[in-house]
Structure formats: C-alpha cells, structure tokens
Amino acid sequence: MRSSIATVCISGSLGDKLTAIADAGFDGYELFELDLVTSRMSPEEVVARSADLGLSIDLYQPFRDFEGVAPDQLARNLRRADHKFELMNRLGVDTMLLCSNVGTATLPGESVAVDQLGALAVLASQHGVRVAYEALAWGKFVSTYDHAWRLVEQVDHDALGVCLDSFHILSRGSDLGAIATIPGEKIFFCQLADAPLMNLDVLSWSRHFRLFPGEGSWDLADFVARVVHAGYQGPLSLEVFNDVFRQGDPGVTARDARRSLVLLEDAARAARLPLAVTESAVTDVVPAPALLAGLPHVDASRGFSFIEVQPGNGSAVDDLLTQLGFIHRGKHQRKNAQLWSQADVHIIVNGDLEGTRPRVAAIGFEVSNVQCASARAVALRSHLLPRDRATDEDILNGILAPDGTEVYFSERAGETPGWLAEFGPGASVPTASSTLPHTGITHVDHIALVQPWQRADEAVLFYQSILGLTVSDSLDLAGEAGLVRSRSLVTADRGIRLALNVTPLQPGETEVYPNHVALHTNDLVATVSVLRARGTRLLPIPQNYYEDLDARLDLGAERVETLRSIEILFDRDDRGDFLHVYTMPIGQVFFEIVQRTRGYDGYGAANAPVRLASQRAEERGRPTD
C-alpha cells in the first residue's frame, strides 16, 4: 500500500519536513494547514517542491467546526470551505479532512448534519475535490466512526466519505466490527497513530502523547487488516502529535515513522480477523509490503551471543572480569580484542575501541540466519555498519541502535558461536590463564541500556522491530535525582531480556547513567560469598533496607540475616523470588549478578531506588548521607 505521513508529525519548517519525508521513503504526505500558513512557500512552490521530491499531497487537513450549525454560521462555513477548496485546486490535492464539529455545533439533529454535509459535498464536487469526514473522539455531537459513517451514508454523495483514524477509534474503545460494513470506496482516508495506555482526557492524550505504531500499546495490525479488508485502497498514513517528536530531528523522526509503517504492514499481513474471515482472505486483501516480502521474522530467542566492551584506560575491566570468574580464552586474530568467557557468557574486551572510560560498545544476538536478519533490518531502514572482514571470519552484520550501541547478528557453527573461530582454535577450550575458581555464573540474564529521553520511543521501536521483541508498559523508578522510566523488551522464552531506562535530565549536569549487564547464577549466596572472599567490592546496601524488608516480608530472621550480612537485595512477585547484587561501576558500565527462582519475571524494580541512591552516594563520595 502507499505510505503517507502528516507534516504535523515532524519538527521544522515545511521545507525541512518535506525533505525528511522524502528521504525516509514515503510516497506522499498530508499537508497540515498550519504548516502551510506559517510557510513562506506559495502553494505553487509547495507543489513544485513536492514534485521535485517525488511526493504526492494526499490530504489537506484539517477543516474544523462545519456541521450542525445555525443557518448564518453555515453560510460563513461554506464561504470558508470555498476558499479552502480553491486552495486545494492550486495545490492539486483532491481530498480534504473534515473533523466533526467541536466548537460551533448547536443543532444536534442528524437531519441538520446530513443536510449541511450534503451542501459541503456539492460545493466540493463543484471544485472537483472530495471530503473525508472524521469523528473526533471529543466531537460535540459526532464522536464515533460508525456515527460519522451513518451520516455519510445518508448524504450518499460521491464527494463525501469517511476518514478512519485509529486514535479516535481505539482511544474510545469502540467496537471495530462496523468497519467491515463500510464500503471500501467510501473510506476516503486512513490515519494511523499508536498511543501509550493512559487515563487522560482524550484531547490531551491525542495532542501530546500519540506514538508511531509499535511504540505504544494498541493492536494496529488488527485495525489495518480490518480497514483493508473493508476494501480501502488509499494510503496508510501516520498522524502523530507528540511533544517530543515536535522538537526532534526531522530526519530521524521521519525515518522512524517509515520503520513503524513497514513493521505495521508486515504485522497486518499476519493479523487474523475474527470469525467469518478466513486467513487466506486476509492474506489476499493485505498485500505483502514490498520491502519485507519474503523476509522471515528475526528469531532472536537463542539469546545473547556476546557483549563487546570498550576497556578505556587501565585494566579495570580485565580485573573485574577475572574477579567475576571469567577466563581469558584468546586474542582476536586481527584485532586487539580479547575474549573472556564463563559458561554461556562471552565478553569481548576490544582494545581497538577508543575512549577513556569503559562502556558496553556492542551486543551480539544469536539468530537463526544472519542474512535474513540483516535484510530485514535494512528493509526496516537501518544501515549495516561497515566491517572489515577477513575471508575466514564469521558472517556478522551490525547496525547502530538509537542509543549508540552496536547490535550484531550472529549464527551458531555447530555447538559454538560462529565468530568464536576468529579468536583462534584455542578459544574453544578454556586456557589456564585464570587461577581463580568459577563463580557459578551461567548466562546473561538481561542487559539494561540507558536511553536519552528524546530518543526513547525510537529505541523501543528499534529493538522491537529489528529483534522481534515484545514490549512491556512503562514503569517509573524513583531515583534520588529524578524518576527513571523503564520498559522491558523480551522474547517469549525470555532468552533475551532488555531493559530500556530513560533517565531524568539533569539541567546543567553532564552526568551519564551507566548501562549494566546482569549475569545469572543458580546460587547467589554462594556466588557472593566467593566474590567477597576474594575482595570484590559490591555496591553497599543500607542497613535500613533490611529492617524494611523484614517488616514488609516475613522471610524469617535467619534468611534476612543472611541477606543482610552479605548485602543481597531481595524481591518477590506472585511466582518466585529474585536476589541480586551490583558491582561498583567502572566507567559507564557495571555488572549485576542475579538469581531468579520459580519463574520470577521482573527485574527487582522495587529495589531500584536503593540501588540508584547507593550509586549516587558512592559517586559523590558521600557515604554517610
């Protein structure tokens, strides 16, 4: 289907917006009236610019407050419409969006609305254009899509149809069944927006918090499948009002929007309509999106393949890995990169990476087919990172995440990761370089990545679409220096768990919150005992925490004393328990060591304030505050 986007989604001047929309690969756009009014480009110049960029103008929007009014007001409204229809002729755009009346409607009767919409349709047809009538969720007399359709059906004029906007329909929780009753040729336009679940008045929700499909909480694939099944032939168009996108980089927002639409078309193909509609019918009416056609979903459920760390200055990373029981297994054949392993955890310390402070530079995800995963990422408008590759190296393609982390796809070669061979034949067996005992770490439990606030929604879409992860709703963690908003992304079998944390902005400070890698053990008390015995410094936990824990949960004095004496944090959900500790940060990274029992599915969110406060106390050198 053709792709389109409303200019209001994107920041900048009209010229900026059109360039960004074209660069992102959209076919056309909805021209938001205020973007034209504030532009110094004449309508004719807009037409020429659009043609240069290969963009069609799919909709002129919005026209407001028309129907259900007294006769004198109707005359003024028709005069206003006449002006706008003339403008549309100059712009060469054939469809205008009409929102149901919010401000000036005084006459609730359906016959009044039908008569007045009919008069508008006649005027539109005289100008050779048509009107797509949309029920705003907060419309005064018309606020549901089926009501709008009932009026359009009664007018029965070629120049009047409906516009279906996912926000206005899904925000009201409307039954979607009536979409199938609207003839496809009467659906003049389809606007798409996702949204977070909020219990906010629908107008504020709509104006400030809309998201691109996949970034919010709605099932837009089902919505699109229904609209297409009804026979809609027009473009799928995004209309997203969002306070953050309004001030973002136009090119990034447009690329992100396009990614969301590619993903949505793909999901819509897979969406099943309820009851009578068969699967083949859906497949027939929802054509395969050209870009993703034939590309399977990424199967990232095999888990984390490796973590690449930038060591910074000094040996802090090597020292900590040694203490944590990692064993040095070899050096990369061509790079100054060292492999450290323990059970299924592989950490590559890459000395070729520049920068003075240690940080997580890249994450390798094990997929079933690197070529498919890469092709899908490119189709989702990611660019493959350049990578020098020797002929005997593993095929390993990477892309850049919005937070700057490099994401790599990796395949297994038999029982071991294919890239392991790059570290020489010796890498497949442990070397004797470590004399310290194993600490019981088994695998990577999760990785927590800090996101800049203005790119957090983009990051959710990125990891979800590229890796095929499922997103949770947002959670607030109370930090000393502000709230941290956290969303987790997981595979169904939890082989991959990512936590994306949006940290508070610190005006005037350049403080960057570190990322962290959580490693799993089957016996945290034993692991911590080993670590403490060898002098590993873990994040101190206040004694007050254990008094509160004892008050909150009746764990028994002995258990609490065990946790307290070696400073382990404890959480419990309705399935199981979670025990965890943190290393001290080295540069921009720290490690967590966790133990999950009996299906506990969280990340110890209740303890996050304790962790954040203790880290800040250490960082500020104020251990007694």
Next chain:
Amino acid sequence: MRSSIATVCISGSLGDKLTAIADAGFDGYELFELDLVTSRMSPEEVVARSADLGLSIDLYQPFRDFEGVAPDQLARNLRRADHKFELMNRLGVDTMLLCSNVGTATLPGESVAVDQLGALAVLASQHGVRVAYEALAWGKFVSTYDHAWRLVEQVDHDALGVCLDSFHILSRGSDLGAIATIPGEKIFFCQLADAPLMNLDVLSWSRHFRLFPGEGSWDLADFVARVVHAGYQGPLSLEVFNDVFRQGDPGVTARDARRSLVLLEDAARAARLPLAVTESAVTDVVPAPALLAGLPHVDASRGFSFIEVQPGNGSAVDDLLTQLGFIHRGKHQRKNAQLWSQADVHIIVNGDLEGTRPRVAAIGFEVSNVQCASARAVALRSHLLPRDRATDEDILNGILAPDGTEVYFSERAGETPGWLAEFGPGASVPTASSTLPHTGITHVDHIALVQPWQRADEAVLFYQSILGLTVSDSLDLAGEAGLVRSRSLVTADRGIRLALNVTPLQPGETEVYPNHVALHTNDLVATVSVLRARGTRLLPIPQNYYEDLDARLDLGAERVETLRSIEILFDRDDRGDFLHVYTMPIGQVFFEIVQRTRGYDGYGAANAPVRLASQRAEERGRPTD
C-alpha cells in the same frame, strides 16, 4: 502555624533534603519512608542530624494497605506495623500516616475496617504513637475524607485521627463542608498540595503533577481556613510529588516551597468562610503568619515604571529605539546609563551591564510603597539585590527573578517616577536629540519572558507572590521547533501584563529564545506606516497567512488587503480585536507593537506559530522554506 514539608518533595539524598529544608526556614518535615530506606544514615543518625539542623520530624509516612483485609493478612499487617512503630520510637516521631487500602482490601464492610483500625490504634498506643488515617482519592473502599472520618469516629480511640490532604480532597471535587464537623483534636495532620487543572486519572495526576500552593489552580486558602477553623493545631505541611522538582536543585525547591506556604498563610487569613462563620472568627483562628504580619499586598497596578536593557556591542538598541520614536532624555548622574522615553514608556539603556548581546536586564514596577513591597519580598524569601545608591537617588529596591531578570520596585514622586531625577533635571522634559516624529506609542502593553522549563513553576509563584498578580491557566503555542507553553499574569486593571513562556528544550542546541516587550499604540496601521516609511524592518509575515485569515474571518477584502500590504497580524476574541507586528530581534530581545480594541484580553496566541516560524526562518537564513 508551624511549617513542614515532606522529604519526597525535594531532590537528592536524605542529607541533601534535610539541609535544604532547614536552610529554607521550615520548622519540621515529614519523613518519607523510601528516603530513610535508601539512606545510609541510621535512624539515630537521622535524629541527630535533624536536631543539629533545628528540625522536628512531624510525620512518618506512608503506611499502606492495612484495613479491610482477611484475618491472616491482618496478622501480617499488624506485624508490619509493629516493626514501624518501633522504628518511630527510635526516630522520636509520634505520628504515622496511614493511607486507605488500595491493594489488599477484600472486605468492604465498615465494621471490618473499624475493628481493624481499632486494633491498629491499640497497638500504636502501646508504643506511645498515633496514626493519622488518610483517604487516598483512589482508595479501594475508602476514598473520601468524610468516609475516613466516619470510620475514625466509630473507632473512637485517642491514637487514631485523620490526615486531611488537599490533593485527595480537592482532586475529587469533594464538598468541604464536612471539615467543620471534625473536632480539631482529631485532625492529626494536614498536607497541602496544589495542582494544575487536568483531566488525568487521579493517581497519575497525584504522582507526577502536584504543585506548591499558588502554582496550580486550586483555592488552598479556603481549604486551610476551613481546617484551621475546625480547630487543627498541627503544622501546615507540603506534600508535592512532581517530576520536575524531583530533579531540581534541592535548595531552590525548598525555598520555593517555603515561599508558597508564607503566601498561603497570608491568603488564608484573608479567606472568608461561607455562611455562619464571621470574618472576625476567621481572623481569630487563622493567626497572622509571623513573616508577613502587617505587610500589605503589593499594589503593582500602576504599571511598568521602566525597562532596563543591556545594549551589548554596537548601537543596535539605540538605533532601534530611535526608529521606534523614542527620544533620548538624559544620562544617569553616576552610571553609563541612558534614558529613552516615549509617552509613558521609559527604557534605560545601561552601558555598565556586561554582555555582548542586547537583552532585557531589569523591569521596574511602580508600587505605592517601595519599603512595604521590599519587606514583603524579603518575607517571601527573596533577597534584595545590592545596589550602590547616592544620597539623592530614588529608593529603588530590586530582587532577582528565577529567569535572571532583575525586578525593581519604584514609587512616583508627584507626577513622574521618582528615579527620573537620577537622570538630571533635564530628564523631565524631552530633549531635541531626535528629529524623527513620534510613532504613536503610548504605554507598555505586556512583557513576555522566556522561562527555562525546570524553573517555570517557580517563576509563576515568584511573580504572583512578589507582585500580587493573578495567573491564567497554561496555553500551548505550536512552534516549529516544539510547543511553547504560556501562562499570563495580570493585575485586575491590566496595568501589568506578563507572559511567561516555557520553550521546548532543544537537545544539542544552545538556542535561547528572546524575551520581548510589547508597546501599545492606538492606531497600529498609522504606526506601522511611519515605521515602514523610515525603513524599519519588521518581521515578514507569509502571504499564506492572509489567505487563511480571509477564509477564517469575513473581514472584507479591503481590510485584509490593508493588513496584508503592511504585514500586520490580526486576532479577535469575543470582545474585540488585536493587531500586532514584531521588530526583528536584536540579540535576546525584540519589540512587539500592538493595538487592542474594545476590551480584547489576549496576546494573539493564534498567530504565535506564524511569528515563531518566521523568526526561525530569519534566524536560519532560510526565507524560502
């Protein structure tokens, strides 16, 4: 009354918070449990630190999810309470806040709640402490203050009373009449928070958007007067959860909180209770706040006295003032400051101010008594700016606004501002330094000041409390680079109008939006004609704007053509019309020239997107986008 504040209002570690609370002059504080749990200070160390700082611990809070539960859960809850009562003994705090049950209540009957609250009261009294029961607005079975009181009344135990929290009561729109029926000694605690008017679910509203009294939309003076009239003797305490304050400077937030409480106590004295309660009774029961006692409100309705501008490098300011028809009237006796005047507008260009870019440095407000206004500002925890003063200079006290603008109070000496004498005897009559004709400017209409987002609420409280202005609700203006949030503050006669604009944050950019001074003329067409004739460059307005104006308002072709030909913006409200133009910015300031007719009371908000887009196009040198 004693003043108190919850530690949760403020950013930082518990140590940071206590220091900030003490520095701001509070008498005590509510200890938020998580602030203790995350602290490395033991309870005994908290007691010692509080004593050092002269602070009492007025409340331990919150205790949650106690009543209305099954017997086994009750046993666990009493065990939990027992731990916390012991902790309170160590802290030397005598009152605990109990929130009505949200999570675990399963038994709705009142008798169950009464029995269980009774058991808690007995346990509390065994520890020598008491429990203040508060109805959370989203409590499962108990969500209104009168319901909470009904339960407390039935329990009838000395160790159980109610906590009245303005948020939970006002957010539900509860009738406040029942406050008078609660015996004062059963009101164990009073928590205060303001809030903006929002149609958000009450839990999110409460957790993220609370404000200090005066920053939001509620009549807290009436609330406090009622609580005090009921006989409440405890502290007035602020409990404000706010995402921005959580990451702000602890000292600034605490000072702001204290200011809001001083202002509230003052307003509460003036608040009138309805019906049977006489004015004298109110005055009796609401004692005069010590700080403001005897200080009259600031009478700033006489208007703007002067505007002080920093000229920066070059003569741009002088040149523009000359073009706008200002006349040079003299030099300050001791400073390198020049006075420019036109009718009632006085602009001081102060060459002693350092900085390369022109900006508004100070605003003088004419008040009836400078000493009173200054004393009030100091009582509201502002600091007077140091000012060298010669013996023959006008008494002119200044304070610093949160946005960095200096605010001065000035008195009249007869018909002219007292400070005019500082510019020598010649300053009272125009000199012949300008050969250009007068442009018809009569007075300052309003001044628009840009606020950093993290200090916007503080600024609203500052201007409101210091100058006695009335605040409007917030308005969103769509700028190309993000939404601008605007609130206006006015005197009743509109002698003072301030617009505080919160601009979007531009990640990675250091762009600062300029402030502007709006000057009034009685005939903008004539004024603009004079300005254009002398070559003054005004902000270009796109032709598309006039086509849209013609479509929207039936002004007549001739009127639209007049506006279009000299590029005047036009707005209309239900009372009158507003015409306005803008000069090009010079540094961080520009001028607007406006004409209000027939009581128009706005600021042309509908045209703000046009202004913002045009300014940005000029700034970026992209006039054709």
